[in-house]
Structure formats: structure tokens, C-alpha cells
Amino acid sequence: MALKERDKKHLWHPLTQHKTHPDTIAIVKAEGCVLTDEDGNNYIDAIASWYTCMYGHCNPHIIKCVTEQMQQLDQIVFSGFTHRPAVELSEALIDILPNNQNKLFFSDNGSTAVEVGIKMALQYHFNKGEKHNTLIAFEDGFHGDTFGAMSVSGLSVYNGPFEDFFLKVVRIPTPNGKNHDLIIKQLSDIVNTNKVAGFIYEPLVQGAAAMQMHDTHGLNMILNFCKHNNIITIADEVMTGFGKTGKHFASDYLATKPDIMCLSKALTAGLLPMAITSCSQDVFDAFYNDDLSKGFFHGHTYSANPLACRAALAGIELLKSEDMQANISRIIASHQDFGQRIETHPKVASIRQKGIIFALDLDIKMERYGNLRDKLFHSFMERGVFLRPLGQTIYILAPYVISEKQLNKVYIAIEKVLDRI
Ligand SMILES: *Cc1c(COP(=O)(O)O)cnc(C)c1O
Numbered sequence: 001m002a003l004k005e006r007d008k009k010h011l012w013h014p015l016t017q018h019k020t021h022p023d024t025i026a027i028v029k030a031e032g033c034v035l036t037d038e039d040g041n042n043y044i045d046a047i048a049s050w051y052t053c054m055y056g057h058c059n060p061h062i063i064k065c066v067t068e069q070m071q072q073l074d075q076i077v078f079s080g081f082t083h084r085p086a087v088e089l090s091e092a093l094i095d096i097l098p099n100n101q102n103k104l105f106f107s108d109n110g111s112t113a114v115e116v117g118i119k120m121a122l123q124y125h126f127n128k129g130e131k132h133n134t135l136i137a138f139e140d141g142f143h144g145d146t147f148g149a150m151s152v153s154g155l156s157v158y159n160g161p162f163e164d165f166f167l168k169v170v171r172i173p174t175p176n177g178k179n180h181d182l183i184i185k186q187l188s189d190i191v192n193t194n195k196v197a198g199f200i201y202e203p204l205v206q207g208a209a210a211m212q213m214h215d216t217h218g219l220n221m222i223l224n225f226c227k228h229n230n231i232i233t234i235a236d237e238v239m240t241g242f243g244k245t246g247k248h249f250a251s252d253y254l255a256t257k258p259d260i261m262c263l264s265k266a267l268t269a270g271l272l273p274m275a276i277t278s279c280s281q282d283v284f285d286a287f288y289n290d291d292l293s294k295g296f297f298h299g300h301t302y303s304a305n306p307l308a309c310r311a312a313l314a315g316i317e318l319l320k321s322e323d324m325q326a327n328i329s330r331i332i333a334s335h336q337d338f339g340q341r342i343e344t345h346p347k348v349a350s351i352r353q354k355g356i357i358f359a360l361d362l363d364i365k366m367e368r369y370g371n372l373r374d375k376l377f378h379s380f381m382e383r384g385v386f387l388r389p390l391g392q393t394i395y396i397l398a399p400y401v402i403s404e405k406q407l408n409k410v411y412i413a414i415e416k417v418l419d420r421i
Contacts, residue, residue, distance in 0.1 A: 002026065003028075004024050004025065004026045004038070007026065008022060015369075021374075025381075030045070031058050032056040032057060032399070032401055033046075033056060033057070033399050033402045034406075042384055043381060043384055044398075044402070044410055045057065045399065046385055046396050046397070046398045046402075047387060047397050048266075048270070048397055048399045049270055050265065051397055052265045052266055052268075053269065053399050054244070054266045054315075054319075054399050055269050055318045055319075055324065055401060056400075056401040057270065057399075059269060059314075059318070061318060062269050065310050066271060066307050066310050066311050066314070069085060069306055069310040070307055075306065075307075076306065078106065078299075079299055083306050084306075085307075085310040085313060086304045089309045089313045090104050092317075094278075096248045096316065096319075096320070097249065097278055098257040098258070098261075099257070100257045100259075101257075101261060102278075103279050103280075103281070103284040105276065105277045105278070105296070105298075106274065106303040107277065107300050107303065108273055108274060110236075110264040111145055111149040112144075112146065112275055112300065113238060113262035113263060114146075114149040114152070114234075114236060114262050115148045115149060116298060117236070117260045117261075118135065118148045118152065118200065119298060120260055120277065120283060121135070121234060121259075122198070123287070125197050125232075127286045127287060128286060130195070131195060132196060132198075133168055133197065134169070134170060134190070134195055134196045135167060135169045135196070135197060135198050136170050136172060136187070136200075136226075136231070137154075137171055137201070138154065138172060138174050138201055138202070139154050139171045140154040140206060140209040141153055141154050141200070141201065141202055141206055141209065141236075142202070142208030143200060143238075144238075147165065150162060151166035151169050152167070154171065170194065170196075172186050172187065174214040174215075174218075175215040175219055176218070177215045177217070180217075183218070183222060187222065187225050196229070196231050198231060198232040198233065199222070199223075199226045199232070200234040201222075201234070201236065202236050202237075202239065202250075203237065203251050203253075203254065203258075204219065204240065204253060205357055207239035207240075208390070210361075210390040210395070211352065211359035211390075211393060211397075213354050220255055220256050223254065232260060232283065233258045234259070234260040235249075235251050235261045237249050237251065237261055237263055238263060238264045238275070239265060242266040242316075242319055243319050243328055243400065244356055245355040246355030247355070248319070250354075257280075259280050259282070259283050260279045261279075262276075264276070266315070267315070268308050268311045268312045268315060269312070269314065271308075271311040272307055274304075274308035274309070274311075324400050324401075327402075328355070330404070331356045331400065331402065332353075332355060332356060334407055336353065339353055339358065342415065345415075345418055347362055348361070348362065349363040356398070357396075357397050358396045360394050362392040362418075362421070365391075365392060366389075366391045370391075373390075373391060373392075375421075376389045376394070379420070380413055380417060383412075383413040383416065384413070385409060385410050387413075396410060396414075398410065
């Protein structure tokens with residue numbers, strides 16, 4: 001029996017209503033930018049498997065490094081022990097992070113990286129003898145699916161059963177170049193009526209909000225406001241990190257640096273799950289004390305798994321290479337050309353781009369996971385391209401190693417599908 005049929009017996013998939021969406025596609029091989037299913041069909045992975053495999057699937061350099069590592073040291077408790085892959089990763093990562101970041105805390109995924117960031121912000125104030133119980137977040141942000149991360153995400157229609165159990169969060173709009181005064185006024189009101197611990201944000205590009213992009217200057221103003229009001233800033237770079245915006249991190253575009261950063265997804269180049277929450281020396285110092293209870297008593301069993309650390313280190317080596325940087329520049333230029341070509345299409349309402357992230361909004365209203373959106377998804381798959389439209393937004397976020405020929409196939413699929421809807 002085919003895998004996709006055997007799947008139905010025991011498996012429960014994420015973000016899926018199994019009654020209306022019983023079918024899956026079984027992928028048996030991935031190489032570079034190409035996925036192969038069990039029937040032998042090939043698809044270009046134009047969203048890098050949720051923004052993870054930026055250096056291509058089964059990248060030979062990463063596989064070689066991790067294979068060597070797994071013959072040396074597979075797993076060790078990270079409480080009281082350390083190891084070479086974690087130490088070398090810390091040196092390489094601190095070297096490319098914004099220069100105020102100085103300490104790294106490990107966990108397993110983007111949501112836990114956010115949980116850790118939120119807990120650090122809350123305990124930072126607590127350790128200084130103040131109880132701050134409120135968080136500020138953007139209205140339509142996404143930070144993950146665990147409770148803290150869900151709480152700070154924009155309210156989702158799918159969160160109804162859990163809302164009674166959320167943390168206290170106040171939401172502000174994203175800066176659009178015209179609403180600065182309004183946002184600052186709102187922030188002042190929030191600070192006057194609440195004890196604010198932190199502000200969490202996806203810098204410049206909000207992935208799950210369908211690649212919405214906001215104003216750099218406006219975000220800087222918000223960050224400055226936070227700095228002056230003793231609010232810990234938490235940049236969730238789980239999606240934007242590791243080159244996607246055209247710089248190593250979206251925070252590199254901002255003059256004011258975050259106190260805390262959340263990293264995952266492309267951190268391990270799509271090979272293994274791992275996350276890091278980095279912070280400034282000032283945040284770390286608030287926990288450094290003779291009093292045991294002022295320490296950060298949070299931990300995950302697989303924290304800093306040596307194989308995942310080695311994959312992350314190999315990923316950073318690739319990211320910094322001339323080849324990869326040339327690929328990034330090439331994709332940015334190709335997207336710009338494509339954008340010009342497609343902008344005037346009658347079905348296109350608007351386009352936007354930041355680095356290698358390209359998005360277009362269709363001139364048609366669609367439900368996030370509705371029927372028309374599904375039809376779009378299948379039209380792309382029939383053309384050998386894996387894209388995952390979010391409502392009426394079609395976005396491309398392909399691995400850096402995508403060839404011009406493969407990229408053109410993606411563009412043509414989009415144009416053909418636009419002509420038919
Ligand atoms: C994907 C994502 C998360 C959650 O990461 P998981 O690994 O899926 O838990 C958090 N924040 C942002 C910005 C993301 O894109």
C-alpha cells in the first residue's frame with residue numbers, strides 16, 4: 001500500500017482538519033531544491049520547507065560535518081557539561097549576531113525559543129524586585145503554538161479554546177510610515193496603566209501574517225521607546241534569521257538592537273530541530289547572583305544536542321561563504337525583475353520584497369486555509385512547484401542554492417496560475 005494511504009491509519013498532522021483534508025503527499029527524497037514523492041513526481045521546494053533548508057536539502061557539507069560528529073559524541077546532558085560543537089557554535093554565532101548579543105540559551109524549536117525569551121524578560125524584572133506582568137506585541141504577529149508564544153501572537157480564529165489561559169498581552173499596530181504618533185501615544189498609555197516586562201516582535205517581516213512588511217524607521221522608534229522605558233525587547237528572528245532579508249539578521253537593519261533574540265528554523269539548516277535564545281550581557285547579569293533562585297531554571301532534555309550544534313555551525317560556515325552571498329544577491333535581483341514583470345498583472349493587487357523574501361497579494365479575497373487557496377496550492381504542485389499560499393498571498397522563500405532555471409520555473413508557474421484564476 002502507498003505511504004499516503006498507510007499514513008491515514010495512525011498519523012495526526014499539524015494545522016490540519018483531517019475530515020476535510022484527508023490527503024497527504026509522501027516525500028521519499030530531497031536533494032538541493034527538489035523534492036521527490038513516492039510516485040516519482042518532482043517539486044521545487046520554493047518555500048525551503050518552512051524557511052529551514054536555506055543551503056539546500058541534504059547539503060553535502062552539512063551532512064559530512066554531522067556524520068563526523070555523530071561518530072564522536074551523540075548526546076550529553078548540557079547542565080554541568082559542555083562540548084566542542086556548542087562552544088564553537090557559540091563563537092561563530094556571537095560573531096555574526098548584532099554586537100550587543102553575548103549569551104546563548106538552547107532549546108528545541110521556535111516556540112520554545114520564544115517561551116525562553118518571555119520568561120527571561122519576566123524574571124529579569126522579578127530578579128530586580130519588581131513584578132512586571134504585561135507584554136506588548138504586534139497585532140498580527142506569530143510567535144509559535146505553545147501557551148506563551150500563542151499568547152503573544154495576534155489573536156487567531158483557531159485559538160478560541162485557549163484564550164482564557166493566555167498571558168497578559170497588549171497589542172499595537174505595525175508601523176506603516178504614517179502611524180508613528182499614534183503608536184507612540186498608544187505605548188505611553190500602555191506604560192502608564194501597566195507594568196510592562198517586554199515587547200516581542202518579528203523584525204521587518206511577519207512570516208505567518210503572509211509576509212507582511214513594516215517600516216524600519218517606525219520599528220526603531222518603538223525600540224527606542226522601549227529602551228527608555230525599561231521594557232525588554234525580544235526580536236523573534238525565527239523566520240527572518242540567517243540571510244533571508246539580505247543581511248544576516250533583520251535586526252541588522254535597525255539602529256537599536258534587541259535585548260533578546262529568538263532563533264530557530266534555518267539555524268540548523270533544516271537538518272535537525274534546535275533553537276537558541278540569545279541575550280545581552282545586561283540580561284544575563286540580572287540572573288547572575290549568589291542567590292540560587294535568581295538563576296534561570298529552565299531546561300530541555302536535548303538542549304544543545306551536539307549533532308544539532310554541529311549542523312548549525314556548518315550552516316553558518318555556508319552562510320558566510322562567498323558562494324552563498326553571491327546566490328543571495330542573485331536571487332534578490334531576479335525577484336526584482338520578476339516583481340516588475342508581474343506588478344501590472346490584472347490579478348495582482350500588490351507586491352513586496354525584502355531580501356530573498358518575495359510576496360504578492362492577489363486581487364481576490366481568500367480564506368487562509370479555504371477552498372480557493374487549496375486550488376491554488378494544487379495548481380502549483382501540478383506544475384512541479386511547492387508553494388504554500390497564505391490566503392490571497394503567494395510568497396517565494398526558496399533555498400539560496402536555487403538555480404536561475406529553477407527560479408524561472410517558479411515564476412512561470414505563478415504567471416500561468418494567475419492567468420487561469
Ligand atoms: C515558525 C515560527 C515560530 C515557531 O517556531 P516552531 O519551530 O514552529 O515552534 C515562531 N516565530 C516565528 C517568527 C516563526 O516563523
